[in-house]
Amino acid sequence: MHKVNVGVLGATGAVGQTFLHILEERSFPVGELRLLASPRSEGKTMPFRGEQIPVHALAENSFENLDFVLCCANDNLSRELAPVAARAGAVVVDKTNAWRMVPEVPLVVPEVNPEDARLHDGIIAGPNCSTTELVVALAPIHRVNPITRIIVDSYQAVSGTGAAAIQELRDQTHAWANDEEITSSVYPHQIMMNVLPEIGSFNSNGYCSEEMKLVNETRKIMHAPDIAISATTVRVPVEVGHSEAVHVELTRPMSADEVRDLLSYAPGVCVVDDPARSMYPLPLTAAGRDEVFVGRIRTDISHPQGIAMWIVSDNLRKGAALNAVQVAELLIADGLL
Amino acid sequence: MHKVNVGVLGATGAVGQTFLHILEERSFPVGELRLLASPRSEGKTMPFRGEQIPVHALAENSFENLDFVLCCANDNLSRELAPVAARAGAVVVDKTNAWRMVPEVPLVVPEVNPEDARLHDGIIAGPNCSTTELVVALAPIHRVNPITRIIVDSYQAVSGTGAAAIQELRDQTHAWANDEEITSSVYPHQIMMNVLPEIGSFNSNGYCSEEMKLVNETRKIMHAPDIAISATTVRVPVEVGHSEAVHVELTRPMSADEVRDLLSYAPGVCVVDDPARSMYPLPLTAAGRDEVFVGRIRTDISHPQGIAMWIVSDNLRKGAALNAVQVAELLIADGLL
Numbered sequence: 001m002h003k004v005n006v007g008v009l010g011a012t013g014a015v016g017q018t019f020l021h022i023l024e025e026r027s028f029p030v031g032e033l034r035l036l037a038s039p040r041s042e043g044k045t046m047p048f049r050g051e052q053i054p055v056h057a058l059a060e061n062s063f064e065n066l067d068f069v070l071c072c073a074n075d076n077l078s079r080e081l082a083p084v085a086a087r088a089g090a091v092v093v094d095k096t097n098a099w100r101m102v103p104e105v106p107l108v109v110p111e112v113n114p115e116d117a118r119l120h121d122g123i124i125a126g127p128n129c130s131t132t133e134l135v136v137a138l139a140p141i142h143r144v145n146p147i148t149r150i151i152v153d154s155y156q157a158v159s160g161t162g163a164a165a166i167q168e169l170r171d172q173t174h175a176w177a178n179d180e181e182i183t184s185s186v187y188p189h190q191i192m193m194n195v196l197p198e199i200g201s202f203n204s205n206g207y208c209s210e211e212m213k214l215v216n217e218t219r220k221i222m223h224a225p226d227i228a229i230s231a232t233t234v235r236v237p238v239e240v241g242h243s244e245a246v247h248v249e250l251t252r253p254m255s256a257d258e259v260r261d262l263l264s265y266a267p268g269v270c271v272v273d274d275p276a277r278s279m280y281p282l283p284l285t286a287a288g289r290d291e292v293f294v295g296r297i298r299t300d301i302s303h304p305q306g307i308a309m310w311i312v313s314d315n316l317r318k319g320a321a322l323n324a325v326q327v328a329e330l331l332i333a334d335g336l337l
Numbered sequence: 338m339h340k341v342n343v344g345v346l347g348a349t350g351a352v353g354q355t356f357l358h359i360l361e362e363r364s365f366p367v368g369e370l371r372l373l374a375s376p377r378s379e380g381k382t383m384p385f386r387g388e389q390i391p392v393h394a395l396a397e398n399s400f401e402n403l404d405f406v407l408c409c410a411n412d413n414l415s416r417e418l419a420p421v422a423a424r425a426g427a428v429v430v431d432k433t434n435a436w437r438m439v440p441e442v443p444l445v446v447p448e449v450n451p452e453d454a455r456l457h458d459g460i461i462a463g464p465n466c467s468t469t470e471l472v473v474a475l476a477p478i479h480r481v482n483p484i485t486r487i488i489v490d491s492y493q494a495v496s497g498t499g500a501a502a503i504q505e506l507r508d509q510t511h512a513w514a515n516d517e518e519i520t521s522s523v524y525p526h527q528i529m530m531n532v533l534p535e536i537g538s539f540n541s542n543g544y545c546s547e548e549m550k551l552v553n554e555t556r557k558i559m560h561a562p563d564i565a566i567s568a569t570t571v572r573v574p575v576e577v578g579h580s581e582a583v584h585v586e587l588t589r590p591m592s593a594d595e596v597r598d599l600l601s602y603a604p605g606v607c608v609v610d611d612p613a614r615s616m617y618p619l620p621l622t623a624a625g626r627d628e629v630f631v632g633r634i635r636t637d638i639s640h641p642q643g644i645a646m647w648i649v650s651d652n653l654r655k656g657a658a659l660n661a662v663q664v665a666e667l668l669i670a671d672g673l674l
Binding site: 149150151153155173174176177178188189190193194195196197198202205206207208215228229230232234236237238239243245247256275276278280281282283284295296297298299300301302303306308310 | 486487488490492510511513514515525526527530531532533534535539542543544545552565566567569571573574575576580582584593612613615617618619620621632633634635636637638639640643645647
């Protein structure tokens with residue numbers, strides 16, 4: 001079988017670690033695996049298929065002979081290095097915010113717009129974690145009954161911020177349990193026993209960058225520049241799993257049962273919807289799973305063409321690393337990798 | 338000064354305890370204070386103004402010579418006993434769900450519809466905690482620019498369930514910190530490090546009772562039966578303080594600055610809205626405070642007459658006990674108590 005030489009830029013972060021797990025799980029045909037990170041990670045190793053793989057600091061020839069590079073470093077590094085890796089011959093799937101809204105760069109969720117991946121010129125962007133689960137759940141509806149407006153309010157896990165934020169929540173929880181002082185450094189306020197309506201930086205329109213990502217990325221992926229979208233994105237004291245309360249307006253009325261039936265057969269979606277038995281998606285049960293879970297599907301009683309629902313997915317997997325692996329698998333299937 | 342003989346039915350619960358604190362803080366003119374609860378609380382005492390007040394089990398003459406009774410027991414007990422207390426001559430402010438939607442019973446938030454309190458026939462209902470903060474923040478807008486639609490997704494503290502739920506979150510947090518097994522009995526799933534999109538029981542329309550309370554109570558209090566309202570209510574691992582992401586549609590366009598100015602002078606509202614400096618309402622800072630905090634006020638970019646905002650309030654105080662005390666104060670000011 002054709003082997004793929006894989007590089008990971010930002011290998012030691014939360015997404016990089018999850019990416020390696022998923023390559024293992026899915027028996028991805030890895031040839032060489034090259035882990036790249038900042039100089040302070042030089043000398044570290046990371047486990048992969050029973051071996052300890054060394055982490056290398058970035059150098060001039062870091063991208064030579066790589067077929068596929070996952071970039072999950074920061075935006076600035078990605079802006080600088082994704083083109084370098086692409087020029088060296090690799091297809092880069094970028095998980096940062098650097099390339100998503102660049103018109104020439106496809107923004108791809110394989111369940112939604114796989115055809116866009118073929119148009120790449122070396123760089124394919126993956127959407128933000130909160131967008132990915134939203135479009136996986138909404139695109140099947142939009143295809144048969146175009147969505148005109150989306151309101152989404154999120155309940156996002158700290159792992160979306162990164163490994164340091166997971167540690168901060170854990171540290172604060174231990175401090176609380178031991179009656180010690182609780183300190184914050186990753187977030188501007190205590191996250192434990194609290195919720196924070198701020199993710200990213202604030203725009204002049206009063207929306208934060210996470211909210212505008214949901215707006216702009218959803219439109220681009222669904223090829224629907226005219227959908228009206230609003231969001232309030234909120235960090236909650238959960239380790240893994242982003243939840244979203246979603247209210248959509250459709251072109252025609254549609255029953256909850258129709259939506260439920262449609263989503264039951266949609267790729268990447270798992271409907272969990274028996275609320276009378278307390279069965280609905282939960283971050284705690286979605287963590288570690290690949291699916292986008294959808295439940296609480298009901299007619300939105302505030303709008304004649306409205307549907308309300310509750311969407312949960314593992315933000316590190318489908319929200320980031322899994323989506324990147326699926327893009328690579330798509331390219332292999334198309335003979336492009 | 339005229340003294341008021343006060344009874345508390347359900348005195349030992351989370352709301353009852355907060356009610357006593359607030360009577361102390363506001364120097365409410367308490368004559369006799371009679372604490373009533375189920376037989377299993379007989380013999381307990383509760384502190385009030387430096388004394389230990391005994392808790393009595395309910396008896397036939399429990400309501401004799403009382404002027405004002407706060408009922409924060411369960412719905413069934415309230416249905417049975419609120420009329421008994423009213424017939425015995427007390428004005429009952431009921432915090433349960435038993436009387437809120439009975440047409441003859443006024444449902445009162447003093448900042449919003451104080452005039453309705455005068456129409457009582459012995460029983461005045463207080464709204465559910467998630468409704469109270471919503472109407473305090475929205476009524477000032479509705480008065481000058483009628484609201485046509487509200488979408489609200491909530492982030493509700495466990496204290497809304499009661500004292501046992503606070504204990505469950507604390508126990509689960511200690512168990513997590515000590516690497517012990519986490520068990521749940523109050524909630525159907527672990528609440529610590531999780532969020533649960535279920536509050537109350539589910540209706541046949543797929544909405545849970547907490548969601549329908551927001552719909553029906555908001556319409557009744559604001560005398561606006563035609564407002565379209567939808568909600569997703571979610572329990573989060575926070576002890577005290579309900580947060581709400583709110584998207585409203587108005588009759589005419591209105592700028593965020595206009596809304597901010599209006600709310601800055603609205604009774605019971607405190608605007609905290611400087612997101613660039615991470616200043617916005619938070620449950621952790623709203624806990625123990627009387628105000629309804631509003632921030633993240635912005636034009637809702639998904640609707641030409643839309644406004645989005647973030648509302649937080651202490652669910653035990655303004656959401657329950659404080660509102661009841663304010664109703665009593667209103668009746669005193671009107672010479673009705």
